[in-house]
Amino acid sequence: MIRLCILLSFFALAEWTNVVVDSDLPSKRAGHTISNYNGELYLFGGCDLDTACYSDVYRFNMTVNMWELLNPTGDIPTAREGHIAAVVGSKLYISGGTTLTDLLDETNILDLTTLEWKEAELGGSIEPRAYHAAALHDSGLIFIFGGYTSEGLSNEVILLDTVNNHWGYPASVGSVPSARKYHSLSRIGDFVWLFGGETDSGAVKDLYYYDIDERHWYKQDTSGSPLARQGHATAVSGDSFYVSAGCNSDTRYCYSDLYKFYTENNTWDKVDSGSTFSPREGHAIEFIGGNLYAFGGRFLTESSYGDFLVFETNETCPNGCSRNGECTDYGCDCYGGYTGSDCSYETTCRMNCNSHGVCDDYTCVCYSGYYGSYCQGIINCPNNCTSSEQGTCQSSGECLCTDGYTGDDCSEKEDWKMCQDSCINGSCDSNNDCVCSSGWVGKNCDTEAPVVYHKSSSYDISINLSDDLEYGASKESYDGSSSSYSSSGSYSDDDTSDYRSSDTGESDDYYMVESEDVEVSEESFDNITDSQDASANMTQYDNSTHLLVPQMFGFTDPNDPNSYYTQNLRRDPVEVEKSDYLEELEDKQEDRQDEIEECQMMCNYHGVCSDATCYCEEGYTGTLCEYEEDEADNGIKLTTAIIIMMLFWIIGCAYGCYRIKKIMEEVRAREESKVEEKDDFVGLED
Known part of the structure; x- marks a missing residue:
């Protein structure tokens, strides 16, 4: 029995639990949205049945386990429920919804870094609607489907282009879903998955997926799917999505179940989530790492909830963050240019900015000389302002030079900039001349001062020569003895003081290190001093950052150290049709x-x-x-070992139960045999 209990503990499943927070919870509501940004949850809007609607914004931080009521500035949106929400870069987009008396078509943007609202100025128009659904595409497009409008239920596909700030209505082909509301959309890979909702015929449980690139709908037939419902909530984890609860308005029945759909093999799995979660619709769920959080909701039109629960899925970093991010306790911390629960989506810009700019927050930041939403326009500035670091091409066709550059094409460096760039191991003085740090010489302080060895001495002397020694001393600078050296300083066996410059009187131009007696052969001395002479008389290049072996630093022409930079400058734009x-x-x-x-x-x-x-x-x-690969050399994986152990455990338990049963049968047979013998003996006595 003990063994069986231990075995069952391996299969113990997680369940919904109430989150104990160190703050007040948001007020009870339904029809709100929850969005994850940088590991924090942002809750917006919702209504408490027909008594009140909200436009407040709450933020939940898992580290401190607190909800915080924020106070954004700007154009505060209308209080509402049934809207859609999507995080694009660092901005939260809110669109549509209802005040319970009116349908809305306004779109508002909350900057999550400055906490400022503004109403989006969008080209085109959209029919006011509520209870529609949305999913984010990686090129800054918010994909929207269906909803309830003044004309009834809709099955329109709408694209909100956050790059060009425009509405779009792409044509759709294939198995187009019927008009509906209160459904869900989940973007995974190249597809957007639609599940359930309420149609004119009532709640449904059908499943579709839409290929944005092909603009084609496909219906997915599956078994074991959740029952028909509307008002459920979904959240994506890697290449799967979860479906939570929902209601059927026809049967007036609500659910508290939790399902998981695997897109890799198109199968449903019902998750045992315990009994803490009350049946509901209109709630919102979202992941922080492997924790699935849920807030609020309502039971049809009877009551609303304000509880806050969590379900631990143990899927902290799905798909290993797709190698595009770091795994943390809060999930995948995606590298720049990637997003999604598993960092599998590139935050690409439309047309890849035509290779004329950098994609930042789904928006093209154009290089100098280019403009437009996709950097498709070309501005004819002189020499294209040389480089993006030196100047910016303005719409007027003139170059705006950055600090330190001048000229019509920003190709000329100011004196202080030239000194700053070329002074490698030193600093510029007020006259824009390079003052070298100790141990460096040369016009640009880019040559290490040569080391002068004495031929034979009780000291091993190292002298860093300064500029006024004109890049070194030859063998003739020595008098051949072990007690004197003449150039701009003096040395004798009895003198162990620091060297001083004879013309400046400043210290630290030379130094001496004591060591054991060193004997240097005539041949070695010649090699050392020859090397010193070559180093000291190295060719000096103006504005050069590297002198030793130019080829090592990308210079294609060793006689022209600036050739590397020239080749990497962008070419003048070519006008084409x-x-x-x-x-x-x-x-x-x-x-x-x-x-x-x-x-x-x-x-x-x-x-x-x-x-x-x-x-x-x-x-x-x-x-x-x-x-x-064959694991014979590397041993058995831990997961494989655990599975094997569990199988042996199960076999052992089964065999143990079988043996116990056999023993009990044998004991029972012996007891029955004894009773029969006793009865026979009594009969004989009678």
């Missing part, structure tokens, strides 16, 4: 997409894709890193 230009960009995009697709399944998350080739991590092999 717009049509040819766009065709060339499309070809580049297609080639890039082909290369990515050649590394199918992202090397099964067990390798790195480079030039359409998978380079597998240790322990994996195959063209797509799909096979595990």
